[in-house]
Amino acid sequence: MRTHLGLLGARHGSALVFAVLTLLVLMALSVVLLSAVGTESSALLQERRLTRLREAGELGLALRLLELNGGDLSTTPQSYPFPGVSVEVELSVHGPNRVSLRATATGLELSSELHAIAERTEIPVFSKALAANSELTLEQNNEIPHAFDSGIGLPGSGNLAGAGEIHSNGTVEIENYSVVQGDVSAGVSVELENNTSIAGIIRSPSIIAESTQAAGFDYSEPRLIEMPLRDAEIDTALSTFAALGLTDAGNVSVSSGDTLSLGPGNHLYHHLDVSGRLELQGPLTLMLEELDLANSAVLHATGAITVLIDSGSATGLKLDNGAQIFLPDRGDGWADAHFEIYTKSDIKIRSDGNAMGAPPRPVDFQIWMYSGTEIKFEVQPKIFYGTIYNPGGEAEFSQQTAFFGSIVADVIHLRNFETSGYDVALQEQLTMLREHFVITTLSTRTEVSP
Numbered sequence: 001m002r003t004h005l006g007l008l009g010a011r012h013g014s015a016l017v018f019a020v021l022t023l024l025v026l027m028a029l030s031v032v033l034l035s036a037v038g039t040e041s042s043a044l045l046q047e048r049r050l051t052r053l054r055e056a057g058e059l060g061l062a063l064r065l066l067e068l069n070g071g072d073l074s075t076t077p078q079s080y081p082f083p084g085v086s087v088e089v090e091l092s093v094h095g096p097n098r099v100s101l102r103a104t105a106t107g108l109e110l111s112s113e114l115h116a117i118a119e120r121t122e123i124p125v126f127s128k129a130l131a132a133n134s135e136l137t138l139e140q141n142n143e144i145p146h147a148f149d150s151g152i153g154l155p156g157s158g159n160l161a162g163a164g165e166i167h168s169n170g171t172v173e174i175e176n177y178s179v180v181q182g183d184v185s186a187g188v189s190v191e192l193e194n195n196t197s198i199a200g201i202i203r204s205p206s207i208i209a210e211s212t213q214a215a216g217f218d219y220s221e222p223r224l225i226e227m228p229l230r231d232a233e234i235d236t237a238l239s240t241f242a243a244l245g246l247t248d249a250g251n252v253s254v255s256s257g258d259t260l261s262l263g264p265g266n267h268l269y270h271h272l273d274v275s276g277r278l279e280l281q282g283p284l285t286l287m288l289e290e291l292d293l294a295n296s297a298v299l300h301a302t303g304a305i306t307v308l309i310d311s312g313s314a315t316g317l318k319l320d321n322g323a324q325i326f327l328p329d330r331g332d333g334w335a336d337a338h339f340e341i342y343t344k345s346d347i348k349i350r351s352d353g354n355a356m357g358a359p360p361r362p363v364d365f366q367i368w369m370y371s372g373t374e375i376k377f378e379v380q381p382k383i384f385y386g387t388i389y390n391p392g393g394e395a396e397f398s399q400q401t402a403f404f405g406s407i408v409a410d411v412i413h414l415r416n417f418e419t420s421g422y423d424v425a426l427q428e429q430l431t432m433l434r435e436h437f438v439i440t441t442l443s444t445r446t447e448v449s450p
Contacts, residue, residue: 127426130420142416164422171190173192200214207219228391260276264282337364361385370392
């Protein structure tokens with residue numbers, strides 16, 4: 001079953017269609033605005049045509065940025081300020097994410113026709129073991145092993161589903177005995193040194209490799225990965241819950257030996273400080289500013305759990321000093337629980353993560369983070385299964401953590417990282433619409449008036 005990432009917010013289809021329509025009509029008009037002089041050579045006419053198309057593309061990008069800002073196109077002109085130009089449009093709408101049209105523009109001694117389609121297709125949210133927007137650093141004894149398929153079972157020697165790949169839209173730095181079993185790609189540069197080993201291809205416009213083994217070097221620019229922010233969706237989730245008008249239970253402490261049980265429904269707290277046992281039975285949504293689990297605390301959860309963290313402090317979720325997340329086995333080795341965490345504050349894990357009990361499939365432990373936040377793992381050899389999406393913030397791991405799933409962040413820094421196994425099942429389980437419409441020109445025709 002495919003899950004579409006929508007969170008709680010959806011774009012207005014009419015605004016999206018209008019944005020695409022505006023862009024495509026501008027592309028048609030760009031052909032008309034080449035020149036008012038019919039005596040120009042055909043070569044110069046073609047050169048001007050390409051120039052105008054590029055300018056229309058830049059304006060189209062501005063429109064798409066407006067579209068991403070909640071679909072607010074109020075500043076977009078409703079008419080096209082080109083005197084002497086007549087435009088006719090035949091539009092076919094095939095849904096909020098696909099439009100086709102045939103636009104004809106005449107005037108300024110030119111006649112142009114454009115037939116095109118514009119669509120937003122689905123792409124995986126998590127397509128690599130590690131994906132950074134700006135910087136990806138592997139420092140000292142890190143390993144990115146072969147990928148696995150959670151649809152087959154737990155990771156292990158009998159569950160190999162390709163190589164673990166890493167990518168950065170910016171830079172990648174790998175050093176000090178780090179190993180990557182798959183490809184390494186970067187939009188700006190890759191720098192490797194001091195006995196690093198890459199089993200796949202290194203692909204980047206700039207590659208510096210010292211004391212490095214690799215299957216090959218490709219100096220072309222790789223395809224960049226779209227990583228749109230999810231701030232608006234997180235804000236919507238928080239405001240929707242707040243609109244329920246629940247009574248805040250305030251600050252609650254659960255001492256060692258005590259248990260707090262929360263059943264199905266919605267729960268609102270200010271601060272939960274747990275040193276004992278916290279039991280969550282879904283379907284359940286818990287909203288709070290801070291959740292601290294410490295001193296051998298145990299979080300026991302079953303069913304669908306959503307945690308919303310809107311913190312006024314720097315760190316909204318902490319696992320410290322022996323705290324554990326216990327998830328019971330559903331019968332096939334995977335946990336009988338589904339976690340989704342949406343946070344506007346940092347997460348700090350200095351304990352065992354979710355290694356206790358049965359591990360969740362990576363798709364069943366999702367962490368979605370607000371811009372400017374950081375998730376930090378500082379644990380001795382423990383295991384964590386899940387997905388982390390923080391394209392506007394940082395993810396830092398140290399002290400031999402084993403992570404199975406996928407990580408997306410603006411900046412990723414790994415040090416003494418035991419292993420990071422990518423789950424290929426995520427490509428189908430979590431998808432999102434492309435950030436921009438892709439425009440495909442089917443045909444064009446331009447005639448110069450005699």
